[in-house]
Amino acid sequence: MPEDDLAEEASQLTIDGEVSDGGDIGFAAKRLAQEARQTLSFGGASRGIRDVTEEFAAAAKQLQPGQLVKDEYFTLFEAVGALEIMDPKMDSGYVPPGDTLEPDFDVCKGLPAEQVLWIMDELLRLTAVWHDGYPLSQTIFTSLHVDRLLSPDNRAPYQLSYDDTALLVTTTEQRLVHVVLRAYCIALVKSCALVLHTIHSQNFYEEEDFVTHLFGRELLPSTGANDAIKLLDEAVKFLVGAEVDKVMRAALLERLQFARTYVSLLISDSADWNTLAAMERLAETHRLAQPIQEAFSDKVQRQLATSTPPRPMIAISWDEALQRWRAICADIVEADRLTCFDVCQSPYALHRAIWAFAYREPQPNTFTRAYLQAILFAGEQITEGMAFFDLMLADMRDLVLAGDVLADPQSFLVEMPSDPRHKCSRIVETFMDKAFDEYMNLYRMVCQNRCRIRRTFTQSVAIFDSLETEAMRTDAELDSITPGIVLPHEDGPGEVTLNPLTSWVNYYKLQTMAWTIQLGFETDIYLPHELSMMYWYLMVFARRRCKLVQHIGRFLAARRKTFVSSRDARQDDEAAASQQWLAVLHRQADLTALLSSALWQLSELLMTLDILQPPKRDFAQEQLLYDVRMKSYLGIAHDPIPTLEEYKSATQSDQSVEQSCNNINSTVADAKSCLVYMKKTTPEQGKYIGTEAQWKREIKQLETTCVAVAVQTSQLRRVADKHGMLMSTARDQSLKEVIEVSIPVPGSRYHDWWVVPQIRERKM
Structure with missing residues (x-):
């Protein structure tokens, strides 16, 4: 309403007899008109409008990463007061002038x-x-x-x-x-x-x-x-x-x-x-x-x-909509294929199939992921003849108890209370009941989005650690009934037993810990200067898993020797298949350890040469930053993770740039040899039945990653040699003036789990 009209309307508030009443009402009307003029002039032409977008952006660029700006006097009341009534962005009931509250289209009329x-x-x-x-x-x-x-x-x-x-x-x-x-x-x-x-x-x-x-x-x-x-x-x-x-x-x-x-x-x-x-x-x-x-x-x-x-x-366009419909149909068809009878017979093949589905491009939407979960978990069994209990038992048998009577399905059918098989099967069954939910989460949670997979597996680490305590108690109880094989200790004097359930839980705990770090790289939660530390810890977890698989393999070989006099060839065949599978697991863990070691060494070398540096934090404490980043693993009771001091001592080196580059290339060469072995693995040996194409594609991505690490190392060596720093100690030199590094974002990497820094010489 114009200013003059509002003032005039305010002046009409007088009534007959205002003069005889002493003029009070007339005075009020004049005062109201004056206040109306002042109010309108405050928001009218007298107040200019200035675009501060560029100034705001320039000011924001001056803030350091992680720095917060807070006005102590900007209260919640003021924040709510900033929501303006009659603003289309804030007021859902706002009706623009000339418009109607409800649409006036007649849905009952005929249409061509x-x-x-x-x-x-x-x-x-x-x-x-x-x-x-x-x-x-x-x-x-x-x-x-x-x-x-x-x-x-x-x-x-x-x-x-x-x-x-x-x-x-x-x-x-x-x-x-x-x-x-x-x-x-x-x-x-x-x-x-x-x-x-x-x-x-x-x-x-x-x-x-x-x-x-x-x-x-x-x-x-x-x-x-x-x-x-x-x-x-x-x-x-x-x-x-x-x-x-x-x-x-x-x-x-x-x-x-x-x-x-x-x-x-x-x-x-x-x-x-x-x-x-x-x-x-x-x-x-x-x-x-x-x-x-x-x-x-x-x-x-x-x-x-x-x-x-x-x-x-x-x-979105009509063509884009049809493309999304085609993707939905293709994902559901693939979900049906990946959960066929042949795939579901093997726990590892099924688990790999679910991972392969989760990593389809484009990523399956919520409905198709729920559809896959419904196939697996809506009924009382995974597939015909394979109940959830049988799937978990088959997992234990393939990994730690191949050919052992403890994991033989027939042992669970024995009803004679005095029979050791009956006693042991009841003990194992009790433990399986306690571990069942977390074990099934290994399949179910992969059907979530990437961030939720990482968060859920992070929570699983502590649960598996507590299950390891229960597994130790169960193993001791089983050993008191049927003593297991005893072998000399691998690292020194003394003897050691397998403790199959403890080894089984420990394997999945280490695997889950590795997944959480690798998914952290994929979801891009680590800063560039944290690549070195996280790849070092990934290497530590992978080496522990590699050593555990070797430990299991020793007892499996000893168990096979006891089958020589047995007339039942089934046990030996089962143990032989398990040995092939353990060999694949050993190579996979070794590959993870070697590739993470190469990237750790490369990232650490870049930090030592001042090319990668953490952001300046005036009040940050190194130990507190470490505790926040490694919070998910600090509560582990069995085989706790290395401390910050152990990590720092591992990164301290007086090697020259050339020696560091040579070590990286040697590590990459060993990783390539693991890939050569995996390429020769059959679907039955590697348990990737139904996901053969994904297996080959992933190996190709890992090969390309190895090549990329070697290329970037050679680039670093060339620039260091050009400036006469190749033979000098890396800790005493700085190449930040001549080298710049960029960290590829997820989606632009050869493999989203492996971040290879891109090294370029600065143009002088």
């Missing part, structure tokens, strides 16, 4: 086939966006036709009209809306309900992975999936005889068939999702659609049960 086709495609596009984790409020619920069906005032059979008298649907255009489009909308809504049921039934993280809020709406609870299929069939029957252009009729029928197939696949236990992936005709006929933007509106969000401001509708 071209516009119906566009609405169907738009709903299909928004459904794909919803699968990517965007809320229903800004995707499917923005459809006014869907909103009418889901409105709380509506009831089954969910008509598009609220009138008591039924709408006379007579024209073809009306039937296209009330028969074809209505059936299509109901089918998609029911598909959303089925997808939500699958996601809710498995492990996922609300908001982080998927938005499951319905915003006060119900997804047609009185209509079942089969009812939606019947409506689609009726719509198909109508279209076949409708007076619609032949090409347009075919396009509409293809959309109805897509919706029918989609709902049918969601309610079927054994379905071929390849039938849904054939979308060529959908892509070709989309050009026939005629946009009708009024059929979708973000105003619907004002009527939903949410306090968040309206968010913009997501915009």
Whole structure:
């Protein structure tokens, strides 16, 4: 309202008799008018507007990494007061001038086939966006036709009209809306309900992975999936005889068939999702659609049960939407393939298959990951003839108890209380019950997003450490009933026993610790100067795992000698297969140790030469920084991790630059020899049945990483030689003036777990 108008309106507040009343009311009106003028002038032309974006950005660049800026006088009250009413970004009820509170599009009116086709495609596009984790409020619920069906005032059979008298649907255009489009909308809504049921039934993280809020709406609870299929069939029957252009009729029928197939696949236990992936005709006929933007509106969000401001509708192209649908279908087909009978027979093959699924490109969305979990964990067994208990027992047998009566399934069928097999099987079964949940998490948690995999495995480290205490007690109890093999100690005098359950838990604890560090590299949580320390610890964990596998292998070889006089060849065959598997595990652990050692040495050399340096922290303490970074591992009771002093003593070296580069190249050469062995491993030996392509691709990535380390080392050597520093001690030299280093981000590396610094000579 203009300033003069407001002042004039304020002056009209006087009433008859104001003069006779002493003029008090007139005085109040004049004062109100004056205050109104002052208020308006405060925000009017007298106050200039200046763009401070560039100044703010320049000031922000002056802040050091990790430095915080805090105004002690900016309180919570002031922060809330900054939310302005009537600001479209803050006020969800704000209605711009000339606009209406609710959309005024009539969803009951008939539409031509071209516009119906566009609405169907738009709903299909928004459904794909919803699968990517965007809320229903800004995707499917923005459809006014869907909103009418889901409105709380509506009831089954969910008509598009609220009138008591039924709408006379007579024209073809009306039937296209009330028969074809209505059936299509109901089918998609029911598909959303089925997808939500699958996601809710498995492990996922609300908001982080998927938005499951319905915003006060119900997804047609009185209509079942089969009812939606019947409506689609009726719509198909109508279209076949409708007076619609032949090409347009075919396009509409293809959309109805897509919706029918989609709902049918969601309610079927054994379905071929390849039938849904054939979308060529959908892509070709989309050009026939005629946009009708009024059929979708973000105003619907004002009527939903949410306090968040309206968010913009997501915009992706039609081709991108089809590509996402193809990816969903391909992921589900792959999930079915990777959980086939042959793969599920081996715990390690199944575990590797789940990792391979999690690392598909692009990364599978929440629904497909929940679908994989449903295949594995929805029933009472992994696959036919393989219960969860059998899977865990097979894991123990393959790793530490091959050919041993303790892990023989027949031992668990013995019912004679005096039989040692009965006693031992009950003890082992009790331990398995305690370790079962955490063991199954090794499979289930890989189906989460990358950050959650790392966080969950970080928590698993402490749990496995506590299970190791229980395993020690169980091993001692088993040894008192059936004493195991005793061998000379590997590192000195004395004797040592296998302690199979302790070794089994310790192996998974070390493997999980290595995964947490490697996933930390992938999620890019380490600063450049921390690469050296984290690769050193990864090397330590891998060497411990390598030594443990050697320890298990010694006892397996000794156990095989006892099978010579046995007539049962099954035990020896089982032990022989386990020996091949342990050899592969040994090479894998050795490869991890060698490659992490090479990258540790390279990163440490760059830090010694002042090329990589930590940010300046005036008040930081080295020990406290170490405690924060290694917090997840400090509570380990069995085989605790090395201290900060041990790490620092390992990094202190008086070698020259040339000697350090030679050591790195030698380590890389040893890593390549491990890859040569792994390339010759068969799927049965390496237990990568079903993931042969992923196995070869990963080996190729690791080979490329080894080459990259050698190339960057040679580059560092060349520059050091050029400036006469090759033979000098690295600790006494600095190359920061002549060398610059960049750390590749995830996605641009040869392998996301292995960060190879990129070394370049500075241009002088």
